[in-house]
Amino acid sequence: MNVATDSPRRQELIRVAARLFMQQGFDRTTVRMLADAMGIKSGSLFHHFADKQEILCAVIEDSTRNALVSARKAVSRADATSRSQLLALARVHLDTLHDDRHAHGVALYEWRRLNDEDREHLTHLRDAYEALWYQVIDEARQAGLVQGDSAIVTRFALGALNWTARWFDPDGPMDTARLADELVDMILIPSP
Amino acid sequence: MNVATDSPRRQELIRVAARLFMQQGFDRTTVRMLADAMGIKSGSLFHHFADKQEILCAVIEDSTRNALVSARKAVSRADATSRSQLLALARVHLDTLHDDRHAHGVALYEWRRLNDEDREHLTHLRDAYEALWYQVIDEARQAGLVQGDSAIVTRFALGALNWTARWFDPDGPMDTARLADELVDMILIPSP
DNA sequence: AGCATAACCAAGCAAGCGCTAGGCCTGTTG
DNA sequence: CAACAGGCCTAGCGCTTGCTTGGTTATGCT
Numbered sequence: 190m191n192v193a194t195d196s197p198r199r200q201e202l203i204r205v206a207a208r209l210f211m212q213q214g215f216d217r218t219t220v221r222m223l224a225d226a227m228g229i230k231s232g233s234l235f236h237h238f239a240d241k242q243e244i245l246c247a248v249i250e251d252s253t254r255n256a257l258v259s260a261r262k263a264v265s266r267a268d269a270t271s272r273s274q275l276l277a278l279a280r281v282h283l284d285t286l287h288d289d290r291h292a293h294g295v296a297l298y299e300w301r302r303l304n305d306e307d308r309e310h311l312t313h314l315r316d317a318y319e320a321l322w323y324q325v326i327d328e329a330r331q332a333g334l335v336q337g338d339s340a341i342v343t344r345f346a347l348g349a350l351n352w353t354a355r356w357f358d359p360d361g362p363m364d365t366a367r368l369a370d371e372l373v374d375m376i377l378i379p380s381p
Numbered sequence: 382m383n384v385a386t387d388s389p390r391r392q393e394l395i396r397v398a399a400r401l402f403m404q405q406g407f408d409r410t411t412v413r414m415l416a417d418a419m420g421i422k423s424g425s426l427f428h429h430f431a432d433k434q435e436i437l438c439a440v441i442e443d444s445t446r447n448a449l450v451s452a453r454k455a456v457s458r459a460d461a462t463s464r465s466q467l468l469a470l471a472r473v474h475l476d477t478l479h480d481d482r483h484a485h486g487v488a489l490y491e492w493r494r495l496n497d498e499d500r501e502h503l504t505h506l507r508d509a510y511e512a513l514w515y516q517v518i519d520e521a522r523q524a525g526l527v528q529g530d531s532a533i534v535t536r537f538a539l540g541a542l543n544w545t546a547r548w549f550d551p552d553g554p555m556d557t558a559r560l561a562d563e564l565v566d567m568i569l570i571p572s573p
Numbered sequence: 574a575g576c577a578t579a580a581c582c583a584a585g586c587a588a589g590c591g592c593t594a595g596g597c598c599t600g601t602t603g
Numbered sequence: 604c605a606a607c608a609g610g611c612c613t614a615g616c617g618c619t620t621g622c623t624t625g626g627t628t629a630t631g632c633t
Binding site for chain 1: 408529539544
Binding site for chain 4: 424
């Protein structure tokens with residue numbers, strides 16, 4: 190077992206696993222399916238991961254960490270106005286969500302299959318992401334652009350966006366930028 | 382096998398199954414766990430259901446059908462104004478969601494474990510529910526109380542509400558009525 | 574009494590599961 | 604050259620899974 194290394198082979202496996210976990214769910218994806226999809230035998234998987242749980246954790250951790258980095262970049266690049274920052278957050282959220290949609294789908298749908306240890310660890314990552322949103326939304330509230338409680342609005346916003354994973358078709362007529370606009374319009378009080 | 386009847390015993394099983402499916406997930410809940418929780422042997426389960434899949438389908442169908450009935454009642458009882466109707470919908474949505482939270486949690490989390498046949502059947506039910514929301518929101522838009530596309534706003538609203546299943550604590554300091562107020566305030570343009 | 578039916582049990586089958594053990598190549602390093 | 608390590612394979616162990624079969628018991632109807 191070579192478990193802790195970050196080899197390219199391991200990265201590739203995480204990508205493949207994300208796809209299968211999304212298509213069939215974690216519990217129904219067997220180690221043999223994963224191995225087949227990689228062109229190796231099932232036993233060889235455990236050269237890269239200690240157990241199946243670790244693969245799930247790696248899939249979610251990778252994608253979440255990546256989303257956090259992208260979101261921070263987007264905020265720092267955007268104009269200082271609340272509307273611009275919020276729009277930047279919404280856009281990059283939808284883009285990462287539907288771009289790396291297998292892995293993020295896993296993070297959304299298979300969260301509860303994590304064991305307690307991994308879940309706690311990943312909760313901190315997710316909290317950091319949510320804190321970024323809270324910060325931007327609370328600034329908007331202080332500027333009078335948002336009514337209501339910032340924490341609730343933050344969670345409503347993230348819920349609305351994450352729910353798009355269930356109905357939005359990236360290959361359809363609508364694009365993510367349009368969705369982001371609609372979300373920001375819904376949250377912010379219209380400036381006359 | 383007595384499969385199609387609607388005996389009280391079957392109803393009780395559906396309730397128990399909802400709890401276990403929510404706590405451990407569908408795939409990790411074995412027929413032996415279900416039987417234990419009911420005080421019977423695993424084989425006896427198949428007197429009430431053709432297979433395990435049918436139990437999942439029954440859990441989701443029951444709760445969804447119930448939610449649809451409640452929502453229709455709430456709309457017909459509310460004042461004719463858009464705000465009242467939307468508020469009524471949001472309140473009853475959150476109440477059924479957190480009241481019958483095991484079953485609705487299953488509908489949200491375990492949707493993808495349905496087989497194709499069952500899923501299509503239940504999609505129609507869910508569409509009917511969504512249509513009710515669309516109707517109310519589109520009327521609000523025609524009255525100038527909502528900006529943006531009605532279909533998108535509808536899905537944003539339902540996403541925001543369903544997401545509460547992940548963070549809202551019914552035993553905490555906040556109540557569902559407050560949440561419903563916040564949602565309606567977020568969706569409707571503030572009346573001056 | 575005679576019968577039907579619903580609800581359940583005991584026992585177990587065939588398949589599939591995660592994971593392990595030990596060994597085989599191949600390329601890199603001293 | 605030898606030593607090593609990363610990546611993989613073969614073979615299979617021990618266990619759990621959903622589900623089946625044939626039979627038993629309790630209840631109520633005629």
